[in-house]
Amino acid sequence: MTSDAELIGRSLAGDGEAFMEVVSRHEAAVGAYLARRAGREAAEDLLGEVWVAAFESRRSYDRSFAEARPWLYGVALNRLRHYWRSRPAEDLVADVTGLATGWDPWSAVDAGVDARAVLRAALAKLKPEEREVLTLVAWEDLTVADAARALGMPAGTARRLLHQARTALRSAPDVAALLQDLNSVKEAHR
Amino acid sequence: MTDEMDLVSQLKNAEPLRPEAYERARTALRAAMAEPGSVRVLKETPVQNVGFPGARNRRRGVGTAGKVGIGAGIGVAAAAAAIALVATSGSSGTPVPATSIGAASQAPAAASPLVNLAAYIKANDHSSGDASVVIQSQQIGSKTPDVSYFVYADNGIYSAQSLRGLRTAITPRNNILDSGEAADVKVAASAANGNLASARIAMINNTPNYLGLGLSPSAQKKEWAKGDQAAKEVYKEKGAKGAPKPLNAKTAQEEADNLLWTNSFVALSVDGGNAAVREGVLRLLSTISGVSVAHTTTNGAATLTLTAGPEVFAGDGNQVLVIDATTGALVSSVSNTSGVPQSVTTYKVYRVPLSDIKAGKLLSDIKAGGLS
Numbered sequence: 001m002t003s004d005a006e007l008i009g010r011s012l013a014g015d016g017e018a019f020m021e022v023v024s025r026h027e028a029a030v031g032a033y034l035a036r037r038a039g040r041e042a043a044e045d046l047l048g049e050v051w052v053a054a055f056e057s058r059r060s061y062d063r064s065f066a067e068a069r070p071w072l073y074g075v076a077l078n079r080l081r082h083y084w085r086s087r088p089a090e091d092l093v094a095d096v097t098g099l100a101t102g103w104d105p106w107s108a109v110d111a112g113v114d115a116r117a118v119l120r121a122a123l124a125k126l127k128p129e130e131r132e133v134l135t136l137v138a139w140e141d142l143t144v145a146d147a148a149r150a151l152g153m154p155a156g157t158a159r160r161l162l163h164q165a166r167t168a169l170r171s172a173p174d175v176a177a178l179l180q181d182l183n184s185v186k187e188a189h190r
Numbered sequence: 191m192t193d194e195m196d197l198v199s200q201l202k203n204a205e206p207l208r209p210e211a212y213e214r215a216r217t218a219l220r221a222a223m224a225e226p227g228s229v230r231v232l233k234e235t236p237v238q239n240v241g242f243p244g245a246r247n248r249r250r251g252v253g254t255a256g257k258v259g260i261g262a263g264i265g266v267a268a269a270a271a272a273i274a275l276v277a278t279s280g281s282s283g284t285p286v287p288a289t290s291i292g293a294a295s296q297a298p299a300a301a302s303p304l305v306n307l308a309a310y311i312k313a314n315d316h317s318s319g320d321a322s323v324v325i326q327s328q329q330i331g332s333k334t335p336d337v338s339y340f341v342y343a344d345n346g347i348y349s350a351q352s353l354r355g356l357r358t359a360i361t362p363r364n365n366i367l368d369s370g371e372a373a374d375v376k377v378a379a380s381a382a383n384g385n386l387a388s389a390r391i392a393m394i395n396n397t398p399n400y401l402g403l404g405l406s407p408s409a410q411k412k413e414w415a416k417g418d419q420a421a422k423e424v425y426k427e428k429g430a431k432g433a434p435k436p437l438n439a440k441t442a443q444e445e446a447d448n449l450l451w452t453n454s455f456v457a458l459s460v461d462g463g464n465a466a467v468r469e470g471v472l473r474l475l476s477t478i479s480g481v482s483v484a485h486t487t488t489n490g491a492a493t494l495t496l497t498a499g500p501e502v503f504a505g506d507g508n509q510v511l512v513i514d515a516t517t518g519a520l521v522s523s524v525s526n527t528s529g530v531p532q533s534v535t536t537y538k539v540y541r542v543p544l545s546d547i548k549a550g551k552l553l554s555d556i557k558a559g560g561l562s
Binding site for chain 1: 195207214217219220223224365421424
């Protein structure tokens with residue numbers, strides 16, 4: 001299969017359909033990325049902006065990387081930042097609100113707490129760059145190196161940020177309690 | 191054993207986007223591909239069918255004229271989504287040779303009219319403010335003219351459908367400036383005072399190309415070979431008949447002139463209220479041999495009419511710009527290209543304080559007359 005890098009190269013040579021092929025390969029993933037961070041409605045508005053921005057900046061794409069998805073996440077993050085900055089002040093709550101809809105992993109856990117709220121709160125307390133690395137790895141299934149590429153930082157920095165994020169989460173009392181409860185339930189069902 | 195990464199991973203679920211959202215996004219992209227800089231993605235109307243100061247008649251930066259036709263097939267219509275630049279008819283903005291009216295006295299003497307006007311602007315421009323406001327009226331074919339209002343300031347461009355609308359349009363969310371336009375404006379401003387030869391190359395290279403400008407002759411020929419190969423691949427991909435013209439000294443010059451003209455025009459149409467941009471653009475355009483300049487009058491005012499002939503457009507069509515003979519601001523733009531409906535675009539350009547726009551002051555309160 002032709003690599004994304006080759007397709008982007010072709011598009012720079014005037015073949016627009018080549019870039020459309022890149023889009024078709026990654027639109028579901030990029031759409032989901034946006035939806036996780038801004039909700040479906042905003043994601044639907046932003047997706048076109050992401051493609052246009054990516055197309056217009058494709059000359060900056062490092063074609064030594066065969067796969068474009070991390071780069072596209074980086075472009076999408078820039079559009080999200082525009083979006084977050086432009087939201088009315090009353091909407092400026094933590095970036096991670098509205099992350100999860102319709103999901104309840106805790107039906108088997110009689111923990112008596114709003115687990116999602118706990119997690120959201122813990123994520124919101126992370127530094128933005130820590131949160132970005134963490135969610136790119138946990139949600140988008142990127143390697144740390146690819147997450148670093150998406151964020152335009154050295155891989156070593158991304159590794160450090162991921163470590164910090166995980167440590168912070170584990171250290172958060174509510175999250176620690178959740179983990180303890182969850183693992184206790186698992187033990188009880190063995 | 192569940193750890194913190196498992197917990198976070200389980201939060202990844204989100205409502206999937208609806209199929210029409212993907213299609214809408216692709217449509218926006220296709221419009222942008224057809225006419226870079228033309229697309230503004232909005233909630234209800236993802237693609238705005240409005241005129242845009244930065245509308246580009248750019249022939250893609252790869253290779254020679256033959257490739258232009260291939261690229262044009264990509265977004266058949268540019269038409270639907272964006273913006274054509276324009277062809278003429280006898281509107282009120284139609285220039286008349288100054289010799290018949292004798293009203294070109296405000297313009298500098300013109301052994302080299304564009305360079306002289308640039309110098310004249312530098313010495314005489316007293317406009318103040320930090321934002322360009324461009325009011326643009328575009329008529330395509332027999333359709334009703336479309337009037338749009340644009341502000342260029344703070345590295346952004348914002349549009350509205352009324353003067354009053356500009357006040358609320360200036361937000362990051364509404365910024366529709368693309369990186370290419372920003373680069374064009376930057377180079378144009380630098381050309382006002384800097385090295386013209388360097389600025390010329392920079393402006394051309396704002397569009398990716400295989401011209402190899404500034405390289406040694408041998409390195410340049412290697413670039414041309416790459417360009418030829420890329421053009422052949424495009425032909426092959428598109429199933430086009432014939433073969434692209436190879437890059438050589440003549441065709442490379444033609445393409446360089448095309449890119450210089452179109453990118454300079456973008457800068458002028460986006461930030462034409464900025465005196466430095468106007469100066470720089472005039473100096474850059476003065477280096478194109480395929481551009482002729484005539485002294486004219488338009489609605490009784492002294493103007494210069496710049497005609498970029500077919501040699502600037504790969505042998506197909508032309509573009510005529512009318513600019514104010516004392517300010518260099520755009521008055522109208524007219525182009526003819528095979529297969530593109532005729533349209534006429536006229537401009538009114540202002541330099542104003544951004545704070546006044548944000549305060550909701552109408553241009554009539556800010557300044558009685560514009561630069562064009």
